[in-house]
Each structure stands twice: as structure tokens, then as C-alpha cells.
Amino acid sequence: MFNKILIANRGEIACRVAATARKLGIRTVAVYSDADANAKHVMACDEAVHIGPSAPKESYLRSERIIAAAKATGAQAIHPGYGFLSENEDFAQACADAGLVFIGPPPSAIKAMGLKAESKQLMEKAGVPLVPGYHGSDQNPELLKREADRIGYPVLIKASAGGGGKGMRVVNAATEFDAALASCKREAINSFGDDAVLIERYVTRPRHIEIQVFGDSQGTVLYLFERDCSVQRRHQKVLEEAPAPGMSEARRREMGEAAVAAAKAVGYVGAGTVEFIAEPTANGDLRFYFMEMNTRLQVEHPVTEAITGLDLVEWQLRVASGEPLPLKQADLRIHGHAIEARICAENPDANFLPATGRLDVYRTPASASFERGDVRLDAGVREGDAISPFYDSMIAKLVVWGADREQALARLDAALAQTHIVGLHTNVAFLRRVVKSKAFSQADLDTALIERERPALFNAPPLAAEVAAAGVIAHALVKEAALEDSDPWSRRDGWRMHGAAVRRFDLDMRGEHHVAKLERSHHGALVLHLGDRQWPLAIGSRGGAVHDVTLGGARHVLTVYAVGERISIFSPDGSAVVDEFDPIAHAADGASEGGRLTAPMPGKVIAFLAKAGDAVKQGQPLAVMEAMKMEHTITAPRDGKVAELLYAVGDQVGEGGELLRLEA
Incomplete structure (x- = not known):
């Protein structure tokens, strides 16, 4: 076994690998960029080496710097x-040439499976079923x-060297093909340095099912069962x-054996995943087709660990050091059910635009840990x-295990409800809606589930306005109570010797203005007024940010965090973000955006699709930006004429930066 390894990655996977290495008594070396100088993965390792500026191409993709650090x-x-250099055969070969062990498959296997077109030709020879395509x-x-016309629409254009949904487009009609192809090629060259694509028939009700495989240097290959990864957004x-x-x-056995055949066809060693597209048959079974092989550990490997009781990173380390696989196929069993939710910095209601910012509050379930549980x-x-x-927008992976799927679903919803993140957009509330949706809860799965459930999943109402207002008031009163002393004349609760006191709160919730009024009687009883409605209100504190609120006879446990004027309220029933403001201070705000078109997120301008003087229609694509390794198209908010382009292609733009001006 190794004494020391270098982890050529960042974020949660670097922390994950370091945890297993520590358990095995292996020392670890982290690498980091300028942006990651104080990152968690740096602190999780025994040593750390700086490898360059923040941009991945100047740091985490510089193989010579990583090898030098090792x-x-x-x-x-x-x-x-995973990601970065994990599926780069040149890097794997460079490690070997430098006398270092690459903890992954041999370069030949990476090369064979790295190009999607060539790998499918290889799988066809191995007898693995393929989707019709070019x-x-x-x-x-x-x-x-x-070729697309021959195959018949809809078709899928996919980067041959791709993965992670990048360089992939579904084309529903011939008229859409040229633009989709150009966009795929741009994204592919930016992400993988190769713009080659393949074309396949798009399966209209596909399930994405992948098989975890593992091989050792003695020639044994096992499959560790399957994962269903059908719930997707933007591929x-x-x-x-x-x-x-x-x-x-x-x-299960047929798909597992096909995956093992695929791995053996390329002499595979280490952890890998064979991905299949599956579609239902008339008799309720599944017909499956080989899609691709990921020659690395997958993001979702913890659900396999949860149902098998195995540590796949430990297996990687043992196999890479020359040991045989510790179990045989007949020894493997499935225990219970596991589900993983990817918590990402993004705004689902804005087409999943990635978000950036500071994690002002980051609270997770108290029982959560790296250990199996x-x-x-x-x-x-x-x-x-x-x-x-x-870097990628993923913040964390939340994994739950249950004796069956129903128990796992309940535990996942409860764990998501205890996940409180403040400071930037996240998909936590969206994930809860998906988990509780009829389709997911009943396992009616395919890759279009999110679109099918769109009315229930997007722009869903948050907490009721009166509950959110009660949370704001509870936070204000408890905070003020902590500042008071025993002198009744210095109290800040609005007490009067005679009559009631009324206090006003001006609140913005999801773009709507609300005036909440708190009435306090001479005897201390509280009443919340919101519009023409009112509720008796009682507030108690559990300490810290947690409050017991009884509103009109209904009890709520609310956790409230305030950062500046923005207040975030969390409850088991949902969450809300409220802006409390002074109406006098903000009286001059709200000027019209006029003809401005701004960047919805920080990123780089990839292309302008119109020039100064062009007449454009509402919804017409005007610019393409790249952020967090994905392309995002920005469209015209209304009809007009392009007056001026304010950036050049290749420029970096901050969130809210004005890209161009439209005139009527």
C-alpha cells in the first residue's frame, strides 16, 4: 500500500479521497489554485502545493505542475x-513516465473509451447493444x-470526447440542427479541446441507468450493481x-454482464462506470443500449457504497497498489436503498443559471458525516x-440510506429540510419539490421527469406570506429582547401604559411588496396584520436562530437568519427569502431598466449573435456566455434595435454587467 498520495483535484471529491486515505494511514498532498488557497480540501490534507492561478487551464489542468508537486x-x-485530468490518457501516461502510479485505469483503456464514437464501434464488436446513430x-x-435526417428526429448531438452533459443538444427538427451543432462544437472545444461529435436517435422516454464496474490487475472484473440517474437538468x-x-x-444480471464485457474489452483496471440508456418495453421490462463508459470514479459513487457497505476509494487504492479485488461477484449483495441529491449553487427558476457568492450560512443535518449511515x-x-x-457549481452531495425506497425518500426530504444555505441561490428547495413530486415518489422515471413535472417544480410558492412575515417579526423581537435590560422605560417592544402599539414592517417577497403590522395590546398580546387579514401571534425562542411561532392556532418551528436587510426563513414545510427595507430610504429606488440587457451571472462572453443596428424580436438569442463550464444563451427581453455592444467576445463580465443596449 502507498505511504503518500497526491490528490489532483479540489472540492468535495478531494476531501472524500483524503478521508479514506486517512483511515488507511496514507498521507495526502493537496494541490490548489489562487482561488482555493484557504479551501477545505487544502486543510483536509497533510501537505499542500500551490499550482497556479484560479482558472483551471492555468492550475488543475496543468499536468506538468501536478506531477512536479507529486x-x-x-x-x-x-x-x-473526477473531472479535470481524470480521463486524460496523456496525463495517465505522464504519471507512469514519471514513476508515479495513476490511481485509475491504464492509458489505453482511457483512450479506448474516451472518444464516444470509437468506443461505440468497440462495443459493437463486443456485442454490447447500441442506440442507432452515426x-x-x-x-x-x-x-x-x-446523417441526422437519415436517423430521424429527434436526434441527440453529443461531443465525442464529452461528459457531464457538456457539448450535448437534443434537436427536434431539421431547421434546428445547424445552430445546435455550432453550439455543441463551441462547448466541446472549450471543455475538452476536441469539437468532434456523434449523432444518435434520441430515445423519447429514456432512463439513464449505469453499472458500477471494478477491475484489478489480475484480470478480474466485477459489477457492483446499478444506479438510476434519470432525474436530470440540462443533461x-x-x-x-x-x-x-x-x-x-x-x-440486472444482463446489464451487469454487458458492463463487465465492455470493461474487459479494453483491459480495464480500477473503478469505472458503464452508462446505458434504457427504455420500457411492452411487457414492462427494459431494453437497454450502451451510451458511454466513464473511466473514473463517478460523482454518485456514494449510493453504491451505501447499498453494498463498501468503500470504493479504498478499493481504488488497493487495486492501484497491485492488490486483487477483495470480493468475488457471488459475495456482493444489495442492502436497502440509497438516494443522492446534488446540492448546487444555481437558480432553478432561471433555467438553472449558476450562482456565485459567499456561503453566509451553511448548516447541514447534524447527523451527516462521511461515514456510512x-x-x-x-x-x-x-x-x-x-x-x-x-469551477463546478456543486456545493455538496447529500446521501441517505433506508431499508427501502419509501424510507429513503422520507429521510432525504427531512435532511434537505435541515439544509440551510444563505448568501446565494441554491437548488435545495427545488430538490425537495422533486423528491415529493408524484412522478419521482412513484418511481415514474425518465430523463424528462423535470420537464414533465414543470408546473409543480418551478416558481412554486414559498412559505405562506403570513408565516414568512411572522418569521421576520420573531427574529426582530428576539434580537431586540437580547439587548434589553430590566428598566421598563428602556424597553423596545412598543409597550404603552394605555392602548395598543402598532409597528410596521415593509417586506418584499418574490418581487411583491407586503406591509406587515404587529399590534401589541396593553397586556402584551400580539396580533399580526397582513393586508386585510389578521392572526393572533405568539413567539417563543429555542435559542439561536430557532423560534416557536404560533400563528392563528397553528404552530410553526422557524429558523431565521438575517444578512443585512435580507432575511431567510426555513421551516419543515418550505423556505422563503424576504427583504425588509425602510420605505423612505428606498423611495428613490426602482428606476426602470430601460434598454439595458445585463448578465444574469458572472462569466465570459463567448459570442454576440447580433450587432449594433440590428433589429431584434423578443426572445431572439443575442449573446452567449460561459460560466462554470457551461454555455448560457441570453435572449432579447422585448422587440427593439441593438444600440451598442458594451463588451467584446472573450471579456469577463460580472453578474449584472450591462452587455448591450436596446432601443425601441
Whole structure:
């Protein structure tokens, strides 16, 4: 076994690998960029080496700097995590050339599976089922268009060197093909340095089911069952679970054996995932097709660990050091059900635009840990850390285990309800809505689930306005009570010798203005007025940010955090964000945006799709920005004419930066 390894990654996966290494008595070396100088993964390791500026291409993608750091610190092996250089055969070969063990498959296996088109040709020879499509090397756009027409729409354009949903577009009609192809190629070249694509028939009710495989250097390959990763947005996974609901034992064995055949075809060693698209058949079973193989550890590996009781990172380390796999296929069993939720910095109600900012509040379930149990949290951040525009938007992975799927669902909802993040947009509330949706709760799964459930999932009402207002008032009163002394003349609660006192709170909730009034009687009784409605109100504090609020006879446990004028309220029933403001101080605010078109998130301008003087229609694409490794198209908010472009292609733009001006 190794004495010291270098972890060539960041964030939660670097922390995850470090935790297992520590358990095995292996020392660890972290690498970090300028943006990550004080990151959690740096503190989780025994040593740390600075490798460059914040941009990944100047730090985490600089293989020579990473290898130099490993040599300088005496590391014997490099764990690449996932993303960055984890599926780069040149990096794996460079490690070997430097006398370092690459904790992953051999370069030949990475190369064989790294290009989607070539890997599908290889799988066809190995007898693994394939989706009908074009996997050739000729990338002439006219040929690709003809192939799409031959296959029949809808088709899927997919970056041949891709992964993680990048460089992928669904095309529903021939008229959409050219623009989708151009966008795929831009995103592919930016993400992978290769703009080659393949074209496939788009399966209209697909389930995304993947098989965890593991091989050792003695030639043994096992499958550790399946994960269902069908719940996706923008072709990226949101929820993953194991085992796949509705999977028969016969189909599980057939898919597992196909995955093992795929791995053996390339001489695979280490942890890998064979991904399949599956569609229902008339008899209720599943027909499956090979999609791709990820030659690395997957983000969602903890759900496999939860149902098998195994530590897959430990297996990686043992296999990489030359040990055989510790179990045989017949020894593996499924125990219970596990679900993973990816908590991301993004705004689901704005087409999942990535968000950046400071984690002013970051509270997670008290029982969550890296260790196997009912609730597990894998995270690479702490309260006070910043989510930057340089890296992926994922904040943490919340994993729950239950004796069955119903229990796992209940535990996941409860754990998400205890996850409080303040300071930037997140998808936590959205995840709760997905978990409680009819389709997901009944395991009616396919990759279009989020779109099918759109009315229930997007722009859903938060906490009732009166509950949110009661939370604001509870926070204010408890905070003021802590400042008071025993002198009744210095009390700040509005007490009067005769009559009632009324206190006004001006609140903005989801863009709507509300005036809440707190009436306090001479005897201390409280009444909340909101519009033409009113409720008796009683407030008690549990200490800290947690308050017992009884509103009109209904009891609520509210956790309230305030950062400046913004107040975040969390309850088991949902959450709300409220802006409390002084109406006099804000009287001059609210000027019209006029003809301004601003960036919805920080990022880089990839393209302008109109020039000064062009007439444009509402909804017409005007600009393309790149943020957190994804492209985002910005459209015209109304009809008009482009008066001026205020940035150049390649410029970095902050959130709210004015990209261009429209005139009527």
C-alpha cells in the first residue's frame, strides 16, 4: 500500500479521497489554485502545493505542475478524482513516465473509451447493444446533417470526447440542427479541446441507468450493481439512486454482464462506470443500449457504497497498489436503498443559471458525516467560503440510506429540510419539490421527469406570506429582547401604559411588496396584520436562530437568519427569502431598466449573435456566455434595435454587467 498520495483535484471529491486515505494511514498532498488557497480540501490534507492561478487551464489542468508537486513531496501515486485530468490518457501516461502510479485505469483503456464514437464501434464488436446513430470520424457539417435526417428526429448531438452533459443538444427538427451543432462544437472545444461529435436517435422516454464496474490487475472484473440517474437538468444529473426502481434480477444480471464485457474489452483496471440508456418495453421490462463508459470514479459513487457497505476509494487504492479485488461477484449483495441529491449553487427558476457568492450560512443535518449511515454529506466547503465562477457549481452531495425506497425518500426530504444555505441561490428547495413530486415518489422515471413535472417544480410558492412575515417579526423581537435590560422605560417592544402599539414592517417577497403590522395590546398580546387579514401571534425562542411561532392556532418551528436587510426563513414545510427595507430610504429606488440587457451571472462572453443596428424580436438569442463550464444563451427581453455592444467576445463580465443596449 502507498505511504503518500497526491490528490489532483479540489472540492468535495478531494476531501472524500483524503478521508479514506486517512483511515488507511496514507498521507495526502493537496494541490490548489489562487482561488482555493484557504479551501477545505487544502486543510483536509497533510501537505499542500500551490499550482497556479484560479482558472483551471492555468492550475488543475496543468499536468506538468501536478506531477512536479507529486515528485517534490515524495508522493508515490496520484488520485485524479473526477473531472479535470481524470480521463486524460496523456496525463495517465505522464504519471507512469514519471514513476508515479495513476490511481485509475491504464492509458489505453482511457483512450479506448474516451472518444464516444470509437468506443461505440468497440462495443459493437463486443456485442454490447447500441442506440442507432452515426459514430464516424467525418465531421463535415453537411454530412452530419444528412446523417441526422437519415436517423430521424429527434436526434441527440453529443461531443465525442464529452461528459457531464457538456457539448450535448437534443434537436427536434431539421431547421434546428445547424445552430445546435455550432453550439455543441463551441462547448466541446472549450471543455475538452476536441469539437468532434456523434449523432444518435434520441430515445423519447429514456432512463439513464449505469453499472458500477471494478477491475484489478489480475484480470478480474466485477459489477457492483446499478444506479438510476434519470432525474436530470440540462443533461446533468440531479438525483441518483441505487438500486434502480423496477429492475428485475434477470435484467440486472444482463446489464451487469454487458458492463463487465465492455470493461474487459479494453483491459480495464480500477473503478469505472458503464452508462446505458434504457427504455420500457411492452411487457414492462427494459431494453437497454450502451451510451458511454466513464473511466473514473463517478460523482454518485456514494449510493453504491451505501447499498453494498463498501468503500470504493479504498478499493481504488488497493487495486492501484497491485492488490486483487477483495470480493468475488457471488459475495456482493444489495442492502436497502440509497438516494443522492446534488446540492448546487444555481437558480432553478432561471433555467438553472449558476450562482456565485459567499456561503453566509451553511448548516447541514447534524447527523451527516462521511461515514456510512442513514445520512451522509460529502462537501468541499464550509460556512463563510465563496462559490467562485471558476469551477463546478456543486456545493455538496447529500446521501441517505433506508431499508427501502419509501424510507429513503422520507429521510432525504427531512435532511434537505435541515439544509440551510444563505448568501446565494441554491437548488435545495427545488430538490425537495422533486423528491415529493408524484412522478419521482412513484418511481415514474425518465430523463424528462423535470420537464414533465414543470408546473409543480418551478416558481412554486414559498412559505405562506403570513408565516414568512411572522418569521421576520420573531427574529426582530428576539434580537431586540437580547439587548434589553430590566428598566421598563428602556424597553423596545412598543409597550404603552394605555392602548395598543402598532409597528410596521415593509417586506418584499418574490418581487411583491407586503406591509406587515404587529399590534401589541396593553397586556402584551400580539396580533399580526397582513393586508386585510389578521392572526393572533405568539413567539417563543429555542435559542439561536430557532423560534416557536404560533400563528392563528397553528404552530410553526422557524429558523431565521438575517444578512443585512435580507432575511431567510426555513421551516419543515418550505423556505422563503424576504427583504425588509425602510420605505423612505428606498423611495428613490426602482428606476426602470430601460434598454439595458445585463448578465444574469458572472462569466465570459463567448459570442454576440447580433450587432449594433440590428433589429431584434423578443426572445431572439443575442449573446452567449460561459460560466462554470457551461454555455448560457441570453435572449432579447422585448422587440427593439441593438444600440451598442458594451463588451467584446472573450471579456469577463460580472453578474449584472450591462452587455448591450436596446432601443425601441
